[in-house]
Amino acid sequence: MVEQTVQIVSNDLDSDLYYRLVARGTQIAPLVQPGQFAHLRILPMKEALLRRPFSVFQVLGDTFSILYKVVGKGTSHLSRMRPGEELSAIGPLGHGFTVPQPGAETPLLVAGGYGMAALYLLAQRSPQKGIVFVGGRRQVDILCEKEFQALGWDVRVATEDGSRGEKALITQPLTDELRRDRRAREVFACGPTPMLKAVARIADQYNVPAELSMDEHMCCGVGVCLTCVLPVKTNGAWEYQRACTEGPVFDSRQILWEPPP
Amino acid sequence: MVEQTVQIVSNDLDSDLYYRLVARGTQIAPLVQPGQFAHLRILPMKEALLRRPFSVFQVLGDTFSILYKVVGKGTSHLSRMRPGEELSAIGPLGHGFTVPQPGAETPLLVAGGYGMAALYLLAQRSPQKGIVFVGGRRQVDILCEKEFQALGWDVRVATEDGSRGEKALITQPLTDELRRDRRAREVFACGPTPMLKAVARIADQYNVPAELSMDEHMCCGVGVCLTCVLPVKTNGAWEYQRACTEGPVFDSRQILWEPPP
């Protein structure tokens, strides 16, 4: 974990509301593990004080990039920032994905929208190539398909409106694949919570292990404020664990989806 | 009084910490009287909410300009704004200077620092040319000397460190001039309050009328909040009057310099 001022190298529109930002982060970049995130302070926000968490998308030398969607105050300010401008970044943060061992299960990656960002480094660093299931509402929500193909991965696309790939929720092609062959598979997923919940159910049903990157609201990002907690099973009982520290990646079997009373 | 969005035409460094900003304000520009001000909302300030008041310096067609010094939050944000960006402006506001009648007294203008900004339109629109006394701490505080000369006015300069013109407070050359000839003179002044107070004393001493533009902190700028008040004599008694409405220009004899208990 390092705090440093990073300089924006590029910040360009990817598609629709998605942008790619590359920042020079000499200390942070080399440390990043797949599924970890950077906590960015976007200074033009002014009266909005908190940092914003973003998965580290790609790492190249002393730079790292994020792939983000404009959804509110911070991301819209971020999208207007220009190369040369600076951000304060804390990272890499959190407990990421378990990179498959050589000869281990075939990884099945499941991404919804910007969830792709959390999975690229995993695909890149995994000794086994596997299948990436990419889902979204519309064609524009299907991100960096080419990049995953360039890594030699089999990319399967589904959109809710059928504008690209299969017209289905991404859990459909995943289910089909597992129905076809469930042996020696491991699932890694990142996306909206409803999608993760469905993936957990499917993994459970086909009894394959699954690691999920949970999208919880954060404040400090480093484990002190206890904002980002979710209920996690601990031998028999349950406790609130921190998505920024014990997570964002959790074993799907550990997660308690219905918050107990 | 009009509220309109004005577009920045230019915003350039004048000297040291002084900037000139020209804005296209189709509705406001034609209405401006000498000594009136515009109340600007500088949106990048974010958590600093209030508008900032600035004398209208020059008017050209549908544009007006301000001459401002960077002293804090608002003015430093303003100095970083670029042509094409927009400001919200309310103006022209306040009760300005009385433009001399043809054949009336010879106007003596006294300016300290950005006080010059409030006096240019008066010099330009006065049928009589007169003398402008320009004072400041250092050479860099002496603004738009040339422009006043171009209007055919006699410009007398004094700086506290002697780096330009006479080494004195600006009240010195003013006193000398009045000592030489006090007949048919009228003083118009704008600058820091201590300067205005000294000018009032001198005008009183030589018994010449003086109009002073008072620099009070403002909030609404339009007369509703009662922030900008100063104690003003009213037959025998006194009352708080509003610099944004009854002022900023007051007859020096009306002003109560020692706020009564």
Place this chain on the structure above:
Amino acid sequence: MGASAVNLSVQLGKLKLQNPVMVASGTFGYGAEYSGLVDLNQLGAVVVKGIRLGPVRGNPTPRTVEVSSGLINAIGLQGPGVDGFIEKYWPFLKTLQVPTIINIWGTTVEEYSEAARRFDALGGVGALELNVSCPNIKKGGAQFGTDLQLLAQVVSACRKATALPLITKMSPNVVSVGPFARVAEESGSDALSIMNSYPAMAIDIETRRPRLGNVTGGLTGPCIKPIAIKLVWEAAKAVKIPIIGMGGIQNASDAIEFMIAGATAVAVGTANFYEPQTAVQVIAGIAEYLKRHEIDDIAELTGTVQIGSD
């Protein structure tokens, strides 16, 4: 659904407003000052600066200071008094098509009730708002709003003095607003205004002097909105009379948040100083929201905050 289909009008006791958006006392002068910039007849009501029986000079300067997302003020209720107001400002106000609500204050119960009597006699006044919560005057003001007995006395006395709708403007500076809201209701208030400014202070670290001539003042603006929302929500659970919510409203979303919390109407205050069009924009924004959510009467919004997993 056409604009016509949406009903924005609300009722405060006998007083009907064409829409729920008014301007807060002390932030809109006596209306006339803004008449060049704002179409006053679009507002729900105009609430004037606090008026005392006699003229008031107010506090020494500085009287306001800007803070993070807010403002601290200590004006000291400068004003012309009842007679001065009637002479200078009433002639304009009575020509408006929207009601004028007159904010009154005093340092004794009698002063309040006498002012109430005077405005009752004037005729044409929409309602009276009792400011029992101004933090910026030595005597009176806030102390009435933070003492249950005094509050009951001042409201009852004004209730006897006038048949006009009575709005009691509550102090936020209490441990729990519920009991105060109930007392104000039981003593005859037709509505409550929540909230007035919160006691605050700022110091210039270079001069080591307070930034206000009055030393302390009242905090207002967006920074207090979360406090105001909570007070409105609590008070709404305690009383049946309508609540006018205020505190940091800058846009329609803020106003709607107050209404969902329990407010029947809202007032725009500090925002007028930096954006005089705020109230007019809020009205348009509320109408747009209601249409988008297919709500055809604004009343259906008030107090609809969903607590628990229902």
Place this chain on the structure above:
Amino acid sequence: MGASAVNLSVQLGKLKLQNPVMVASGTFGYGAEYSGLVDLNQLGAVVVKGIRLGPVRGNPTPRTVEVSSGLINAIGLQGPGVDGFIEKYWPFLKTLQVPTIINIWGTTVEEYSEAARRFDALGGVGALELNVSCPNIKKGGAQFGTDLQLLAQVVSACRKATALPLITKMSPNVVSVGPFARVAEESGSDALSIMNSYPAMAIDIETRRPRLGNVTGGLTGPCIKPIAIKLVWEAAKAVKIPIIGMGGIQNASDAIEFMIAGATAVAVGTANFYEPQTAVQVIAGIAEYLKRHEIDDIAELTGTVQIGSD
């Protein structure tokens, strides 16, 4: 004047701090979390998250929400309890060269005093801070801080239970802080912390649900600074014991403003979340200010606000 010449150390009862800048309870975890980013040994003291006798699960999510220049939180004091703390976090904390201040709370007087006794027995603790002012728990917490009798009971009981310096953390949610400050002093507090968060609420206008799982929460950050400054100024007039000022401190100027108002020490809270280096930067900035103003002992700053024309 050399840096060495400036004395930054302050005294809180028996407890001496190398400088007046600490980190506020609940905003710095148990120290260890930030040890990778911040040099903890530069701080005046580390104040840990509030601890109850037994483990606490805390409130449902969402637990924080960002508002204008501030934050509302309703964590619900999640924590490992005294035993869990001693096992998991104390081993690291006791290795620090700066004192650890332990923030405790309970729902009964006995729970407070028992926790005090436990930490007294532990040895090596710098001081205890009694949180009698947390707005986010159903029982206990705030109610102790807003009731003079309960406040006296809880502070006296803890005073009997330990010889450690006792800091009472005051609730801002009272009509006047003076009497509460005096009761805390008379009941045996060695210092006061002012202020805790202020009760607040936010609602999502699209879902019409509260933005916090606990419905209401506590407001903190720059937006509350003007309220905190006023409370510190008032309390400082009421008591002789030192005050730890907090509420929206983002930089040295903010900290100095608290000290001029009457604080002997300060704590950085919410700012840690967005700028972990804040406390360290504040310490440097205070030293720089003292030099510029040729003040060679920080104590000369406390309570020097100039009121009136002196």
